[in-house]
Amino acid sequence: MSSITLRQELVDELATRGHLTDPAWRAAVEAVPRELFLGDAVFRPDGTRWKPLRRNALGDEEWLRLAYSDSTWVTQIDGIGAAEASGPLSGRPTSSSTLPSLVVRMLELAGVGAGEKVLEIGTGTGYSTAILSHRLGDRLVHSVEYDPELAGSAAQRLHSAGYFPDCVVGDGLRGHQNGADYHAIIATCAVRSIPPSWLWQLHDGGSITTTISGWMLASGLIRLALDEEGVARGRFTGDPVTYMLARPHERPPRPTFYQHPGSTRRTDIAPDLLDDWTAHFVAQLGAPSAELTRSSDGGAALVDVASGSQAWTEPDGDGWQVHQDGPLRLWDQVEDALTAWQEQGSPDQAAFGMTVTEWEQTVWLGDPDDGPRWRLPT
Numbered sequence: 001m002s003s004i005t006l007r008q009e010l011v012d013e014l015a016t017r018g019h020l021t022d023p024a025w026r027a028a029v030e031a032v033p034r035e036l037f038l039g040d041a042v043f044r045p046d047g048t049r050w051k052p053l054r055r056n057a058l059g060d061e062e063w064l065r066l067a068y069s070d071s072t073w074v075t076q077i078d079g080i081g082a083a084e085a086s087g088p089l090s091g092r093p094t095s096s097s098t099l100p101s102l103v104v105r106m107l108e109l110a111g112v113g114a115g116e117k118v119l120e121i122g123t124g125t126g127y128s129t130a131i132l133s134h135r136l137g138d139r140l141v142h143s144v145e146y147d148p149e150l151a152g153s154a155a156q157r158l159h160s161a162g163y164f165p166d167c168v169v170g171d172g173l174r175g176h177q178n179g180a181d182y183h184a185i186i187a188t189c190a191v192r193s194i195p196p197s198w199l200w201q202l203h204d205g206g207s208i209t210t211t212i213s214g215w216m217l218a219s220g221l222i223r224l225a226l227d228e229e230g231v232a233r234g235r236f237t238g239d240p241v242t243y244m245l246a247r248p249h250e251r252p253p254r255p256t257f258y259q260h261p262g263s264t265r266r267t268d269i270a271p272d273l274l275d276d277w278t279a280h281f282v283a284q285l286g287a288p289s290a291e292l293t294r295s296s297d298g299g300a301a302l303v304d305v306a307s308g309s310q311a312w313t314e315p316d317g318d319g320w321q322v323h324q325d326g327p328l329r330l331w332d333q334v335e336d337a338l339t340a341w342q343e344q345g346s347p348d349q350a351a352f353g354m355t356v357t358e359w360e361q362t363v364w365l366g367d368p369d370d371g372p373r374w375r376l377p378t
C-alpha cells in the first residue's frame with residue numbers, strides 16, 4: 001500500500017476515535033509524510049533494552065505500516081540514534097516521534113488557529129513541527145531542540161518536505177526570545193514546573209500546553225491561559241499521557257539503593273495505590289524530590305538523592321509497614337498528600353488545576369483558593 005493510502009487510513013482512524021476534530025489539523029496530518037521524519041531506523045522495546053529496527057531489514061511496505069501506526073517510535077537512547085546503534089542498548093529514551101494521536105491532541109488542546117504564532121519546545125524528529133508549519137505557515141512557527149544533531153536532521157527533513165519554520169538549537173526552558181511574543185507555547189517534552197521565560201514570552205491571553213511531570217515520572221496534561229496580570233491558570237485534562245522530561249529537568253543519577261531500617265511504622269496506604277494514574281501524580285506532588293521504584297512483592301521505595309533520604313515498604317501480615325531514613329520523611333509526605341486527596345473523594349486528575357506566577361507555582365485540588373494545594377519545585 002502507498003504512503004498516501006496508509007496516511008489516509010491513519011487520519012480516518014484518528015477522526016473515528018475522536019482525536020482529530022478540526023478539519024484544518026486533519027488536512028495537515030493528511031499532508032505530512034511521517035516516514036520522512038523517522039529516518040531509516042527506530043528503536044523498539046526488547047525486554048529491558050531497546051533494539052534498533054531498520055527500514056532495509058523490514059522492507060518498504062512494513063516500514064510504511066510502522067510509520068502510519070498510531071505509535072510513538074523512539075529514535076534516540078541516551079544520545080545514540082537508532083541508525084548508529086549496532087545492537088540493542090540499555091538506557092533512557094532521549095528523543096522520539098510522538099504518536100500522531102497525541103500530537104493532534106496537544107495541538108487541538110492548545111487551540112491555536114490561523115494567524116497565531118507558536119513556539120514548540122522539543123523539535124525531535126520535526127514531525128509535529130511540520131504539522132504546525134502546514135497549518136499556520138512557516139513564518140508563525142518557531143521550534144527549539146536541545147540536541148544539535150537532532151535539530152540539524154529535523155531541519156533537513158522539514159526542508160525536504162517543503163517546510164521552512166524557524167528551527168533553533170537551544171534549551172527550550174529559556175524559550176526563544178527572538179520570536180516572542182507567542183500566542184501559544186507547546187512543549188513536547190515534560191517539565192517539573194513552568195519556566196518563567198515562557199510566561200514572559202507569551203502574548204497577552206496566550207497559552208501554554210504541556211505535561212507537568214517529575215522525578216516519580218507521574219504526569220498530567222494541562223493548558224494554562226495567561227491573564228492580563230501575568231498569571232497563568234488552567235485545569236489538568238486527565239489524559240493519561242507522558243512525555244520524556246526536558247533534559248535540564250531530568251532525574252539525577254541514582255546510586256545503588258541499600259535499604260536502611262530507619263524508623264518503622266505501619267502505613268494505611270497500600271503501595272499498589274500508586275498504580276493509579278491520579279494517586280501516582282498526587283504522590284509526586286507530596287514528595288517532588290523523590291524517585292519511586294516498585295518491588296516484585298508489590299512494595300514501593302522512595303529515594304531522594306540530594307538529601308540521602310529514603311523510605312521503603314515491607315509486607316506486614318495483611319498490611320504494610322514503612323521504614324524511613326534521612327532528613328526527609330518521604331513516606332509521610334506521600335501519605336499526607338494521598339490522604340488529602342482521599343478526603344476529597346479520590347477524584348480524577350481533571351479535578352486538579354494549576355496557578356503559575358513569577359514567584360510561585362501551585363497545583364490545587366477542587367477550588368484554587370480553598371482546597372488542598374502543593375507547591376511545585378522551581
Ligand SMILES: C[S@@+](CC[C@H](N)C(=O)[O-])C[C@H]1O[C@@H](n2cnc3c(N)ncnc32)[C@H](O)[C@@H]1O
Binds near residue numbers: 094129146173189245
Ligand atoms: C518526545 S520528543 C519530541 C517529539 C517531536 N515533537 C515529534 O513529534 O517528533 C522530545 C524532544 O524534546 C527534546 N528536548 C528535551 N529537553 C529539551 C529542552 N530543554 N529544550 C528543547 N528541546 C528539548 C528532546 O531532545 C527530544 O528531541
